[in-house]
Amino acid sequence: MSADRHGAFFLVITTFNRAAYLQALLASVAELRPAPDAVVVVNNASTDGTAAVITAAQAHLAALAHPIAVLHHELAANSGGAGGFSAGVERALAEGAQWMWLMDDDVTVVPGAIGAFGPWMERYDALVGRRYDAAGEPFYWQNRFSTFLGFPLPVPGDVFSHSNEFATNAGCFEGMLVHRNAVARVGLPDPRFFLTWDDTVYGWLISRHGPVRYVNEFVLHKARAQRSIDLGIRHLNDSSDLGRYYVMRNRGLVAQYLRVHGSFNAVGFALGTVLTAGKELLRLVAVEKSFRGVGRLLAGWRESRRIMAAKDFLPMPALEGGN
Known part of the structure; x- marks a missing residue:
């Protein structure tokens, strides 16, 4: 190049x-x-x-x-x-x-x-x-x-x-x-x-x-x-218990980043969390034909609450030369 x-x-x-x-x-x-x-x-x-x-x-x-x-x-x-x-x-x-x-x-x-x-x-x-x-x-x-x-x-x-x-x-x-x-x-x-x-x-x-x-x-x-279904406006692929846990757990980190940048709305974010859980439940039922994995969704959601409650969160810092 x-x-x-x-x-x-x-x-x-x-x-x-x-x-x-x-x-x-x-x-x-x-x-x-x-x-x-x-x-x-x-x-x-x-x-x-x-x-x-x-x-x-x-x-x-x-x-x-x-x-x-x-x-x-x-x-x-x-x-x-x-x-x-x-x-x-x-x-x-x-x-x-x-x-x-x-x-x-x-x-x-x-x-x-x-x-x-x-x-x-x-x-x-x-x-x-x-x-x-x-x-x-x-x-x-x-x-x-x-x-x-x-x-x-x-x-x-x-x-x-x-x-x-x-x-x-x-x-x-x-x-x-x-x-x-x-x-x-x-x-x-x-x-x-x-x-x-x-x-x-x-x-x-x-x-x-x-x-x-x-x-x-x-x-x-x-x-x-991957196994998947076509919803017209998006595809849903299969996942894993690890993926299910982190997709809910990391809602806490998403919330913290939104807060840092003044973009967090508690009501809207709660609705977004419901949508996230609903999408994952649909993935389980429609793609993986199972309810196994619901426990990992709940475990991730509980951990997200702990992360959201943290008062000492800091975002990744800009690098030298960034502005």
């Missing part, structure tokens, strides 16, 4: 015990044209063959006509997706990254993705590209974050029918591209989320300082097939 707005383009990948998916993702990185400058792989204390996959990818990508450095950033304990992205962005910045493209391990990249982002990178510091699902069909994601509800609301219809960009105020760490200036202004992603809500809040924080754009460019393929 050239200098200025296109300089030092890094991928930041968070992985945990999904060596086969990671191997496919790193193989697809080798096909990127133009190529990135480097890849930071945050290994969340994996216990499978992840380390060997990264070592093999380091040799393979270093031998390309346009070599790509693969930096293995291994954590001592699993810090979740949120902690992984926080550590990965910090490492990328330390290595001189100007742009950081964030993604989980269960996707593959479209070969022309970086070039597709290029024109938008001249105008914006935060971008979300489109994704194909595991069947090769467009994956639905077009949200705006309601500060009244503390909840992302799907935007119905084709947001690209009249323009190739959509103004959002939410992020998605499955393919979000951020410039170091945006990171400097709001700080690193908050590892306290561990799992879920971290990217929504991060996009909202960035949007308070400048535009966040969802652009009509397909940049990723989802590699992991």
